[in-house]
Amino acid sequence: MIKQIFFVLMIFHGVLLFGQSEIKVVVKSGETVRDIAREHLKDPDLWEEILRSNNLKSPEQVKPGMTLVIPVESILKAKNQISKALKAINDATEAGAKTFAAQSINTAIELYNEALAERKAGNWKKSFDKAVLAEKQAGEAKKLAESKSKTTSDATVASGKGKIESKKPADPLWKDAPVRSKLFENDRLRTLSNSFAEILFQDNSKIKLSENSQLVIQKARVDLLQNKSESEVKLEKGNAFAFLSGKSPKKDFKVSVPGAETEVNSKAFFLKKEEKSTKIANYDGEIALKGKGKSVVVKENQGSTVSDNGSVSDPKNLLPSPGIKFPENNAKYLADTISFAWNPVTGARRYWFQLATDKDFNNPVFTSKTLTVTSYKLTLEPGVYYWQVSAEDADGFPGPYTKPSVLFVESKTTYAYLTIQSPQNETVTDKDEILVTGATDLANTIEINSNKVDVDPNTGSFSLPVKLTKGNNSIVVKAVNPNGGENSVTLRIKYEVDSVIALQFDPSLLKDMSGSYIIPSSEFVLRGTTNASAQVLLRSTVQNYHLKTFSNENGEFTFTLQKFTRADSFYTTIVSRSGHRSVFADRFVLDDVQPVITLSSEPPQFTNKKMLEITGSCNNVRTIEVASGEAVINGETFSYRTELRPGQNQIDLTAVAPNGRTMVIRRNIYLDLEAPVLGAYNMTPLKVPADRYITVTIAATDISGLKRTAKLIYSAGEDVFSETLLYNDAAGMYQGRFLVRAKTNTDLILRSVLLEDYFGNFKEYKLK
Numbered sequence: 026m027i028k029q030i031f032f033v034l035m036i037f038h039g040v041l042l043f044g045q046s047e048i049k050v051v052v053k054s055g056e057t058v059r060d061i062a063r064e065h066l067k068d069p070d071l072w073e074e075i076l077r078s079n080n081l082k083s084p085e086q087v088k089p090g091m092t093l094v095i096p097v098e099s100i101l102k103a104k105n106q107i108s109k110a111l112k113a114i115n116d117a118t119e120a121g122a123k124t125f126a127a128q129s130i131n132t133a134i135e136l137y138n139e140a141l142a143e144r145k146a147g148n149w150k151k152s153f154d155k156a157v158l159a160e161k162q163a164g165e166a167k168k169l170a171e172s173k174s175k176t177t178s179d180a181t182v183a184s185g186k187g188k189i190e191s192k193k194p195a196d197p198l199w200k201d202a203p204v205r206s207k208l209f210e211n212d213r214l215r216t217l218s219n220s221f222a223e224i225l226f227q228d229n230s231k232i233k234l235s236e237n238s239q240l241v242i243q244k245a246r247v248d249l250l251q252n253k254s255e256s257e258v259k260l261e262k263g264n265a266f267a268f269l270s271g272k273s274p275k276k277d278f279k280v281s282v283p284g285a286e287t288e289v290n291s292k293a294f295f296l297k298k299e300e301k302s303t304k305i306a307n308y309d310g311e312i313a314l315k316g317k318g319k320s321v322v323v324k325e326n327q328g329s330t331v332s333d334n335g336s337v338s339d340p341k342n343l344l345p346s347p348g349i350k351f352p353e354n355n356a357k358y359l360a361d362t363i364s365f366a367w368n369p370v371t372g373a374r375r376y377w378f379q380l381a382t383d384k385d386f387n388n389p390v391f392t393s394k395t396l397t398v399t400s401y402k403l404t405l406e407p408g409v410y411y412w413q414v415s416a417e418d419a420d421g422f423p424g425p426y427t428k429p430s431v432l433f434v435e436s437k438t439t440y441a442y443l444t445i446q447s448p449q450n451e452t453v454t455d456k457d458e459i460l461v462t463g464a465t466d467l468a469n470t471i472e473i474n475s476n477k478v479d480v481d482p483n484t485g486s487f488s489l490p491v492k493l494t495k496g497n498n499s500i501v502v503k504a505v506n507p508n509g510g511e512n513s514v515t516l517r518i519k520y521e522v523d524s525v526i527a528l529q530f531d532p533s534l535l536k537d538m539s540g541s542y543i544i545p546s547s548e549f550v551l552r553g554t555t556n557a558s559a560q561v562l563l564r565s566t567v568q569n570y571h572l573k574t575f576s577n578e579n580g581e582f583t584f585t586l587q588k589f590t591r592a593d594s595f596y597t598t599i600v601s602r603s604g605h606r607s608v609f610a611d612r613f614v615l616d617d618v619q620p621v622i623t624l625s626s627e628p629p630q631f632t633n634k635k636m637l638e639i640t641g642s643c644n645n646v647r648t649i650e651v652a653s654g655e656a657v658i659n660g661e662t663f664s665y666r667t668e669l670r671p672g673q674n675q676i677d678l679t680a681v682a683p684n685g686r687t688m689v690i691r692r693n694i695y696l697d698l699e700a701p702v703l704g705a706y707n708m709t710p711l712k713v714p715a716d717r718y719i720t721v722t723i724a725a726t727d728i729s730g731l732k733r734t735a736k737l738i739y740s741a742g743e744d745v746f747s748e749t750l751l752y753n754d755a756a757g758m759y760q761g762r763f764l765v766r767a768k769t770n771t772d773l774i775l776r777s778v779l780l781e782d783y784f785g786n787f788k789e790y791k792l793k
Contacts, residue, residue, distance in 0.1 A: 046098045054089040061087075065095050074100070074147040099149040106156035107144065110137050113163035122163075122170040124181055124225050127205070128451075129166035133159050134383075138409055142433060145355065151442070172573065179245035180208040180226045180256070184387040187220025187236070205577060208242055209550070215239035216263070223387055226256050229270040230278050238263020238298075243281055257281055264297040284335045288313040291325075295423055302332045306343055308425045328422035344370050344416040344424035347399070354430040358405075363434070366400040367427070370416040377415040377423055384411045384429050405434045441512040442466045443504035453519045453602035454493070461516070462488040465504045472503045493520040519602070526599045526607035528555045535685050541612040543684045547589045553597075554580045560600040567593040591615050616684035620646045622663070624690065628676070631695045631729035632669070633784035639692075640664045643680060650679040669696040700788035701727040701780040704758070708739070712772050717765055719773060723750060724758040727782040735759045736779040742771040750778070 050061055058076065063069040072084065079093050087093070114133050122130035140155035182189065182202050191202035192213045202214060208224065216222050216238050224232045226245070234240060244257035259281035269278050269292045280287055280296070282303050291310035296303060305312060306328040314321050317335030327340040348368035352358065365378070376396045380403065382388045390410065391403055394417070410433075413426040445463040452459070461473055464486045471478040471487050478489045491500055498520060503513040531552040535543045555561060557580045563572040568590060576582040597609045624641040639656075643649065643663050649656035656665035656678065665678065673695050680688045704724030721739075725731055735750040746766075750759035765773065781787035 046096060047094050048097050050093045050095060052087055052089050052091045052093060056089070058084045058087045061093065061095075065097060066100055071100070071147075074149075077147055096149065099153075103140075103144055103149040103153040103156065106153050106160070107137070107140055110140065110156040110159035110163065113160045113167070117163045117167035117170060118229070120167045120170045121227070121229065122166040123183060123229065124170070124227060126166040126169035127181075127183060129162060129169055133162035133166055136162055142409060145357075145433065179210065180224050180242060182206045182208065182214070183223045183225035183231065185216075185220070185222035186389065188217035189220055189222045190215050190217070203578060207577070207583065208245070209583075210242060210245045213239060213241045213261075221389070226278070228256070228278065230256065231268050232258060233266040233268070235264045235266075238265060240265065244279070259283075260296045260298045260303070262298055264295065267294050267296065268292065282314070282331050283333045284316055285331045285337055286315040288315075297421065301334075302330050304328065304330050304421060306422045306424075308343075326425060328420075330420075341420070341422070343422055344372055344418050346425050346427045347373075347376065347414050347416055349414070349427055349430055352430070352432050355433070357433045357435060362402055362404045363432070364400060364402050365412060367414045369399050370424070372418055373416040374419050374421075375417050377417060377426075378412070379414075379426070380410055380412045382408060382410060384431070386411065386413070386429075407434050409433055441469055441504040441506040441510045443469075443471075443502065443512040443514060445502060445514050445516065448516065448518065450516050451519075452516075453521055455521055455603045455605070457493050457520060458490050459493060459500075459518060460488060460490050461500060461502065462486065463502060466506065469504045469506050472501075472505075474501055493518060495520055495522055521601070521603040526556055526559070526601055526605055528597060528599055528607070528609045529553060530611070533685070535683065537614065537616075537683055539612075541592075541614045544586070544589055544613050544615045545684045545686060546617050547587075547615065549586045549589060551584045551586055553582055555582065555599050556580055556601045558602050560598075562598040562600075564596045564598070565593045566596075570595070589613075589615055616682070617686075618645050618682060618684070619686050620644070620680040620682035620688045622646060622649065622678060622680045622688060622690060628692055628694055630693070631697055631784075633697050633729075633786065635669055635696065636666065637669050637674075637676075637694060638664065638666045639676070639678070645682050646680045647683045648681045650681060651677065669694060671696050671698050695728055697727075697729040697782065697784055698786060699728075700786045701725045701731055701782050703778070703780060703788075703790045706775065706778070706792060708773060708775055710773075718762055719765055721748075721750065721761045721763070721775070722756075722758050723778055725780050727780075727786075730783045732781040732783060735781070737761065738776040738778070740774045740776055741765055745776070 048065065050065060052061070058072040059069040062072040062075055066074070075093055075095055076082065076084070078096055081087065114130070114137060117126070117130055117133065136155050136159035140152045140159055143152035143155055182204055185204055189202045190199040191206060191208065192199045194211045199215065208214060214222060214224065214234065216234050216236050218236055220236050222234045224234065232240065238260070239262040240258050240260045242256070243259050244255060255277045257279040267280065269289070278289065280289055282305070289312050291307050291312050293308040294312060295306040305314070305323060307323045307325060309325055312323045314323060314329060314331060314337050316331060316337035319337050321329060321337050321340055323329045323340045326343045328343050329340045330338040347370050350366040350368060352363065352365065375394070376399065377394045378392070378396055378401060379386050379389065380391045382390060409431065411429045411431055413429045415426045416424045418424070443463065443465050445461070447462045448459055464484070465471055465480060467480065467482060467485050469480065471480055473489045473491065476489070478487045480487050496519065498518045500516040500518060501513060502516070503511060505511050530542065537543055555576050557576060557578050559576045559580070561574050561576055561582045563570060563584050570586070572584050574582050574584065592612070592614045594610065594612050597611065598606065599609070600606045621644045622641055624639065628637060628639055641663055642661055643658060644661060646658065649658060649663055649665070651665060651667070653667060656663045667676070673693060676692045676694060678690045702725060704726060706723040708719060708721045710719065721737060723735065731752055733752050737748045737750050739746055739748070748761055748763045750761040753760050775792040777789050777791050779787060779789045
């Protein structure tokens with residue numbers, strides 16, 4: 026009989042727990058309020074909620090025999106909804122929301138964090154409402170990401186701080202790279218002092234680039250039809266953390282290291298490019314390194330150094346993570362100076378410390394890589410913070426970071442509850458008035474742009490139409506509670522009256538006679554400009570292209586056209602931020618034929634004629650460009666006349682096809698108007714008796730070639746003689762041997778020599 030009664034009571038208790046909004050618990054002897062929270066709420070730290078529900082101020086007021094009321098159903102509803110919100114955020118992230126719907130997914134994450142904060146504060150209804158909004162926002166982010174997943178962007182500057190710059194291969198200078206900038210194959214990205222950047226790839230892999238660092242995207246390719254991605258990066262300077270989404274047949278992410286081949290089977294690792302080497306610290310899986318005559322495998326929590334000349338060091342174990350001392354995870358503090366401390370690690374040269382307002386550390390508050398102590402103090406404003414620490418060894422390898430710890434910093438005055446329902450921040454509208462709605466606690470007062478607004482005494486909701494001026498508008502909504510605690514939200518709203526939408530494709534894109542754009546290859550990157558932050562949709566009539574992207578803050582956008590056929594018509598739809606829509610129709614044709622020019626005859630390498638004429642035939646040529654203008658084209662022939670300058674002349678004929686492709690013919694022609702130059706000369710002997718032979722040598726140079734003979738004048742006493750010298754190719758000079766027919770033994774004197782080249786340029790040199 027006793028067993029039956031006990032069984033009935035247990036059933037009744039279960040009905041109260043899951044069927045009613047509250048349960049009643051009688052405190053047993055020796056039982057604490059934490060014990061009751063552990064048993065009925067599955068969390069001993071929720072003991073404050075039990076006190077609050079029973080109007081108790083301290084645990085000492087809980088006595089044996091006392092009946093406590095616990096709102097179990099509200100707690101369970103909030104917990105279940107938070108789990109749903111987390112699942113929705115994870116689903117959206119897997120769908121690529123951080124790349125294609127960054128603003129929406131970040132809003133969902135913020136709402137989720139707010140739901141967690143409300144849960145910790147015991148505000149279960151508010152926690153439930155925040156989690157519902159987070160789940161809804163994550164669902165919208167997932168839909169947006171799925172609709173934009175066919176965008177042609179290869180990588181995105183997802184977040185960053187400070188000075189971030191990018192450079193394309195053909196650009197002479199670096200340019201600013203704001204957040205949401207797109208990066209393509211062979212683009213470079215760098216950070217300057219006190220700056221960082223996070224690059225997000227389409228497979229959700231990301232690279233965090235530290236300050237004073239630089240990398241190049243060596244490969245970034247996407248096969249949209251088969252949903253395959255292939256990426257490869259190279260760190261050229263500084264250091265970076267890599268967080269990869271994993272390797273699969275659908276995606277391949279590679280890291281290029283000078284001096285070694287790499288095979289990455291890791292999801293988390295660190296790179297540091299030094300002057301002549303690269304340090305690699307691995308925190309997951311394995312990284313295979315193959316250098317000159319040596320291969321190693323860097324396993325989890327190991328590091329290795331690769332020299333640029335190919336030598337690879339043996340892997341060494343990294344230092345372990347420091348143990349967190351305080352603040353503990355989920356600790357709560359009032360806004361003030363807060364001390365952070367961790368356990369020392371044997372062998373640590375220094376410690377890396379990070380504090381941010383998000384768990385991915387994309388919004389840093391304080392960062393240091395030079396701490397030699399195991400504690401640090403910071404003064405923090407109210408908010409939610411995350412922090413982590415790593416130990417660096419004597420060789421400069423950072424060990425794994427501690428698991429991020431969350432810290433709640435609350436205001437010394439009570440925080441006034443405020444939520445804005447509409448409009449969303451950064452809204453663009455074509456109306457001159459916008460309705461601001463929201464909700465607050467019943468006892469709070471609300472001001473919108475310093476104007477007091479009535480709060481509904483039953484629901485806490487409020488609303489006020491606000492007039493807008495053209496351009497950017499700021500709307501400040503402030504809530505104040507009876508204790509003086511404040512909370513304000515600033516909305517940035519843009520009022521756009523002008524509905525004009527412009528579209529311009531890359532000015533370097535040529536057109537044919539019919540006005541159609543000429544595509545130079547079957548795979549082509551189409552670039553253009555339109556309104557800033559507008560949605561751009563590209564649809565073709567032949568190949569059934571349906572591509573979508575968004576223009577950046579400068580109005581720039583890109584599409585990658587693959588397997589383009591001979592001709593197609595495109596309809597480009599532009600939807601501005603204010604909702605205005607325009608459709609543009611353009612025709613594109615493929616012309617990948619090279620221009621061809623052929624010379625009728627080769628021009629001379631040397632000439633003494635100032636005017637030069639070059640003729641020839643041409644095919645698929647629009648213009649033939651030269652330094653002084655253009656050649657004359659007549660059908661399939663061309664001619665070009667130019668006046669040569671004395672000396673070397675470089676003639677470049679650049680044939681340009683209608684599609685912009687080029688062919689260059691270069692010829693070098695020397696205009697020789699100068700006489701030969703006299704060099705050293707000699708005569709032996711200088712004095713001979715009558716009827717004896719003498720030998721004369723004279724060196725000379727000329728760019729176009731010397732004449733085979735030279736006229737020599739010499740004298741013997743009062744007698745003057747003329748002789749002919751012959752040019753000796755082997756000796757490189759004029760030579761002659763003559764019989765002197767002087768009357769007596771006398772001195773011989775060289776008087777002059779006449780030098781001449783093949784073009785008739787001559788000069789008589791007086792000899793001494």
